[in-house]
Amino acid sequence: MTYSYFKNMQVNNVIFVYQGEVTQDLVTSVLEMMEKKLDEDGEDKKVKKKVFNVMVECIQNVYHHLDALETTNVSGKINDKRALLMIGKEDTDYYVITGNYILNEKVEAVREKLERVNKCDKEELKKLYQEILANEQMSDKGTAGLGMIDIARKSGQKLGYDFHYVNETYSFFSLEAKISRDQA
């Protein structure tokens, strides 16, 4: 069992995986650990910066926006705040994957946002970023509404995403951002 997990992750070039509650301390630890790893691997400075930036936005996006799954276990009703964070290093790209529960009622808005971002070229992303930065108010969560756009800008590639229907209340939202290891 353990060996098959290990081999499976190796085949998929996984260098980091976490499944559990995403707290502020966890975010800090993951970022510190990954930054150290990128340094130790002697990754190119430009690549390292991009990967770090994308990691920050992806992980904080989960931290701010995940919807806790209301469920019951032996101790009664609980709010399940677990999410998935995964980072991989392939020959040509790094990838950052996140997965978290989202209320079904939010799915369309997030999907529209992602479709819009994926339709934009580099210049259009820049314009969209400036427009939102200048005109939109901070949300009550203290977020700027710029996360996806920033991830797309830094990634330089289309974002991958999926909404997996779980039940009548929740879906599981996954997001994948890739960063080329060739930033010359």
Add this chain to the structure above:
Amino acid sequence: MRNLIIEPTSKTPKIILNADVNVFEISGRSIPEDSVGFYRKVLDWIDEYAKNPNPKTNFKFQLEYFNTSSSKCLLDVFRRLEKMYKSGNQIEITWCYDADDEDMKETGEDYKALLEVPFELVSV
């Protein structure tokens, strides 16, 4: 007025706001989850400073990383400086970026395009 000095952490920048020696600097990384909470102190300080500013104020930014919630807070800082400039004060913003860091240069350009205040981009 009292100076505002905040030492850097792995997620928050170093802040030096010292009107006595005319040094105003934000440097390092700015990636906190609660950017609004962090920048409130800075904005409050500027509001106080704006009541009786020095003849010339050069506000220097030298950031390595920042997240999108900080980007909005930084704009709030710039807007306050812009307001001071528009009411006749001598204000300058200097945006320093690492020579290899295209993204940080571009972000500086994004801000410059949104603001009506002297805004200089400097490669370091």
